[in-house]
Amino acid sequence: MIAIMDACSILKILQVFFDEKYIEDLKHEFKEVFLTHKVYEEIIDNKHKNFQNDPDSQNRLDNVIRDSYLETLIYYDNYEECHKILEKTIKSKHTWDKNGEYYSASLALYLSREGKEKFYENLLSIVFVTDDAPAEQDLKEFFQINQIGRIINSIDLMTIFYLKERITKNELISYCTALKDLYAKELSFIKNEVESLKKSEKNIKIQIALSQILIFLEEGKYDELKELDGKKDFKKILQSNKRLKHLINDIDTNKLRRKIRTIDERIRQIKNEYIWKV
Known part of the structure; x- marks a missing residue:
C-alpha cells in the first residue's frame, strides 16, 4: 500500500x-x-x-x-x-x-x-x-x-x-484521548477568541452578536451558528470583522464537538475488544 x-x-x-x-x-x-x-x-x-x-x-x-x-x-x-x-x-x-x-x-x-x-x-x-x-x-x-x-x-x-x-492497546487509547484533548483545546481557543473580541468591541450590536455566538458554542448549536450568517445584521458584522468570520467558518467546518463524540465512541470500541487481534 x-x-x-x-x-x-x-x-x-x-x-x-x-x-x-x-x-x-x-x-x-x-x-x-x-x-x-x-x-x-x-x-x-x-x-x-x-x-x-x-x-x-x-x-x-x-x-x-x-x-x-x-x-x-x-x-x-x-x-x-x-x-x-x-x-x-x-x-x-x-x-x-x-x-x-x-x-x-x-x-x-x-x-x-x-x-x-x-x-x-x-x-x-x-x-x-x-x-x-x-x-x-x-x-x-x-x-x-x-x-x-x-x-x-x-x-x-x-x-x-x-x-x-x-x-500497545494502551498507547492506542492514549492517542485517542490526547486527540480528543487537542480538539477540546481548539474549541476552548475559539471561545477565548470570541470573548476577547467581545471585551474589546464598543459597538453594542456586535457585542450582542458575540454573546449569542458564545451561547451557541456552549450549547453546541452549530447549525444555529451557520444560520446567523444569513441574517442581515449579522452579515454586516462579519463583513466588517474578518477575524470573527474566520472563527465562525472554522467552527462550522471542524464540528469539534461531533469529532469529540466520535472519538469517545472509538475509545469505547477499543476498550470493549471490538478490534480482533490474532
Whole structure:
C-alpha cells in the first residue's frame, strides 16, 4: 500500500506524541509514503496552532518536524492532468481551493494509475490519511468511482500500528484521548477568541452578536451558528470583522464537538475488544 498524508493528520500525530518515531513507523508499514508540496506548506503554516501561548511545546514540535525529515516525503513529479478529473467529479459538491486535500486527491489518482512495472498495478492500493471529515465526505465518491483505494483518519492509522505491534492497546487509547484533548483545546481557543473580541468591541450590536455566538458554542448549536450568517445584521458584522468570520467558518467546518463524540465512541470500541487481534 501507498500512503498519502494530509497536513491535519501529520500534525495531530506529532502534536500528540512529540516523537518522529511514528513517521518512521509509517515508512515501515507502507510501501511508500508521500506528501504533496501544498500539504508540507500547510504543516509549516499551522504547526503552532494549538500551542499559541506555549513556546516550549512550539520548540519541541519544531524539533520533531525537523528530525522527521518530512520534506523528503514530498512528491515532485507532475500530475496536473489529474486535477481536471478531480474537478469534474466534485465540482457540484464543494468549492475547492487549491488546498492540501485537492493536491493529495489528485496525487492519489495519479499514483493509482502508475506502477514500477506496469500501469494500474496500484489500483485500490492508495491510502489517503486525513482527519478532515468534510474533505473525506467530498472525496469518497471520487475514490470509489476511480478505484483509488481508501480514506482513513489518524486513529485508523494508529489502529494499524497497534495490529502490527508497533504500539500497545494502551498507547492506542492514549492517542485517542490526547486527540480528543487537542480538539477540546481548539474549541476552548475559539471561545477565548470570541470573548476577547467581545471585551474589546464598543459597538453594542456586535457585542450582542458575540454573546449569542458564545451561547451557541456552549450549547453546541452549530447549525444555529451557520444560520446567523444569513441574517442581515449579522452579515454586516462579519463583513466588517474578518477575524470573527474566520472563527465562525472554522467552527462550522471542524464540528469539534461531533469529532469529540466520535472519538469517545472509538475509545469505547477499543476498550470493549471490538478490534480482533490474532
